[in-house]
Amino acid sequence: MQETLSTTTRHHDNLIQIIQSYYQLTKPRIILLLLITTAGGMWIAAEGQVDPVLLLITLVSGAFASGAANTINCLYDRDIDYIMERTRHRPLPSGRVQPLHALIFAIVLTVTSFTLLTTFANLLAACLAMSGIVFYVLVYTHWLKRHSTWNIVIGGAAGAIPPLVGWAAVTGDLSWAAWVLFAIIFFWTPPHFWALAVLIRDDYAKVGVPMLPVVEGNEPTARQIFYYTLALIPVTLLLVYPLHVMGAVYAAIALLLGGIFVQKAWQLMQAPSDLQVARSVFKYSIFYLMLLCAGMALDSLPVTHQFTALLSENLQSLVSALP
Known part of the structure; x- marks a missing residue:
């Protein structure tokens, strides 16, 4: 060849x-x-x-x-x-x-x-x-x-x-927050690529590339996708606690995006051979990563810090005013 x-x-x-x-x-x-x-x-x-x-x-x-x-x-x-x-x-x-x-x-x-x-x-x-x-x-x-x-x-x-x-x-250096970012991508990668591998399983089988769906089948692959997606959510929240480099805005975005990701992974686990569901997981994984990074950027803005601080003060004042 x-x-x-x-x-x-x-x-x-x-x-x-x-x-x-x-x-x-x-x-x-x-x-x-x-x-x-x-x-x-x-x-x-x-x-x-x-x-x-x-x-x-x-x-x-x-x-x-x-x-x-x-x-x-x-x-x-x-x-x-x-x-x-x-x-x-x-x-x-x-x-x-x-x-x-x-x-x-x-x-x-x-x-x-x-x-x-x-x-x-x-x-x-x-x-x-x-x-x-x-x-x-x-x-x-x-x-x-x-x-x-x-x-x-x-x-x-x-x-x-x-x-x-x-x-x-x-x-000029690497903090714990940097390594959490590394971990986020590390845990995100298997669900992303395994969903794609389910879609093109026959191509990989034809050339002898031992992707998980080829060797183990779609059902075990779908389970692994679900497990990694579940693990991804607490990893993304490490930036909020205990590292405190992200705030409430990012936490809300990460939970919302992660919840949708888990739901789609669950649907694939229920129908591991449904290529439309696998395609949905693959496409969403791309949007997930893009929107999660956008959430990081939004949370990092000084205006966001000012807004959340003002909101927190108002909530505290409201609570203290309650009988």
Whole structure:
């Protein structure tokens, strides 16, 4: 298969098509979620007052680091991507981009990301971004993805690094709150990806990737999705207590979003082979993470602090006035 792929070349007609192909290599939809968690980490660390220049540079650097990791993933998986109908038309298996060119592209992105973070943020943030690339490529893509049903659980740590990068870029260190952000993404990842794996179970089975639905079946997978979703809720609330970096606004948002997530996971556990329910869980998991980070940003704003303090004073006055 590798020989067939290496001899298949398709030429681009113009510069725009070339840019589109390299852009697709980075898996931009995945990058967007990672950048949202990076921004969330920065926003909390800066208590709602992020330096816009630092925010922009950190997000651009994070996009480059994630793009490099995803490009290497595409390079490594081009053999199975060619077999699966869903991925056959990606730049590498389709022959639009040659493997050597993809590798050079990934190296350029990596060096640029490290240089930007070291220059405009700090060395810790840069090293964390590089550790994310190494973990995703070596631990997840090379070691776990094709060999263990734990691929998503352990490999999910790579996707949990971006909020650490954001936090370190602002503060220069890592507090307990930063590691809670890491844990939130870590527990969120299995329900998110296993719901997707249920949807494309046949594709994974065709290429021998031991995703949990392929090896254990949909029913055990749905149970695991439910358990991880349940565990996710108390983890999100650690930012409220005992760490006290988030307040009542975030707590209410986290409980509401978490409750809906649990409800959808419960529905999937009742009908583990219903692809519409699995699709609903997968799509909601994306909205969940986006809205949870938005809740962090909202709670961190000074105006929110003023509003909640005023509301608390009024409630206390009302209670004290009661006979």
